[in-house]
Amino acid sequence: MNTLLSLQGVHGGTGVTTVLAALGQALHAQGQRVLLVECSPDQMLGLHLGLPAKEAGGWARAQLDGGDWRAAAFACAPGLAVLPYGRVDDAEALQVEQWLQAAPATWADRMPLLAPQFDWVMFDLPQRLPAHVAAINQHAACTLPLRLACVDPANHVALQRHSADARRVLANRYDPAVPVQRDLMQLWLHSHAARLLPQPLHEDARVPAALASKQPLGRYAADSLAAADIDGLALWCLAESARRQAEGAHG
Template sequence: MPLVCVCSPKGGVGKTTVSANLAYALARSGSKVLVIDFDVQNALRLHFGVPISDTRGYVAQATAAVDWSQFILKADANLFVLPYGEVEEEQRLAFETSISRDPHFLLRGLNTVLNYPGLVVIADFPPGPVAALKAVQSFADMHIVVMLADTASLSLLPQMENHKFLGAPMNSRLGEYYVVNQSDMRRNLSRDVSQFFEQRLGDRLLGTIHRDECVPEANASQRSIIEFSPVSAAAFDIELISKKVAAIVGVKVGDGEFYAVPNHGIK
């Protein structure tokens, strides 16, 4: 079971969209994928066809429930989502306090899904060095940092490389990698920043996702970019990134063979 954390030092980089489309691509290749939302905005579910009126999630009951797998929703044959859910301010604070005070709180809640054979878990975090991101640092298998092809993201790269984001190396297992999102090769600045990231990061750069008007349209229709426009530039970019992620975490795709574990939210 690989746990892949998608994060960013800044907001507005398309992190949730990247998480959702990466999950779709891996599931399409044959992996069972669970995506977990750690953001109070509760927006990740909307990428998987969950109605906006469906406010279910794990956070409201996380402090009382030991096993959070009971709150998992099925999005597709191989695709599952664990929504943050709609919560009151007191519930959000109780959840974050539990994370801060108990170093094993998240691990207990996710223990069942983290031990599900063959499952890829993608966790989407809010921007910045939030408590949940710090809490999974010790057991996450891989971190993906999403940046934009702009000067604001570029200025934050030294902070990431010098381990100032979380105060320590982000990942001690398979490492930290980067995705540059919304690169527009028609604009000199965007092209130059993208090229700088490529030269600076080398193999740590999983790929660049080109700016594509099909992406917001796919989001609006609650579909993946690969389903909405399979021949688009963004769909091609996501496919390549998903193959690299699968190779790094050691996921076999395309064979369709999985193990069944009883008493689970994933069937």
């Protein structure tokens, strides 16, 4: 039985794509078979895994062109693959959004095809395409739907405004040497304790350098603080997935 994980920022620019690529690599290093699926028209996920910037193919591009979405996947290593979104313009992204509104079970129907090949299917979710998000989190019954928040005042306000969102929250770019971040983290530990993941991701200059080298963080800088954080997050994900599957088996 595979585990579905989704990651979406509380608003734009929180580092969703970078974190998802690094987490996929970390789970793969733990012996897991991982597929990373891009659901954002930004077409950036493949860059973290060595795809050329000019690559235009992807599952959404295939849908628009009448092609096979499975043929758009790229094998990055044995047991690690990425399925890009594909290069589209704004009007075409809206077409895909409308298609998912009309066929919200699309990804749920695809999961049986992916289950024998992958232990984890991980989705990079966009900010402003709600049918893309609902197709994964609601209709495909995502196992671990997560939100990503940077430890800063703007993200704090976003969390307050969406306090009814039950998804677990992962803190990113945390620097305890910055007083406002340290204060916010203490406030989050108090007010969002039930939802906050136990492993925050610390600020680390080697994270953007990994993207510049077109490698996931754990491959580019395995000895970095952020890579150690990601490794801890991967272990939490494995434990949480096992716990939920055990609950389902006894439920």
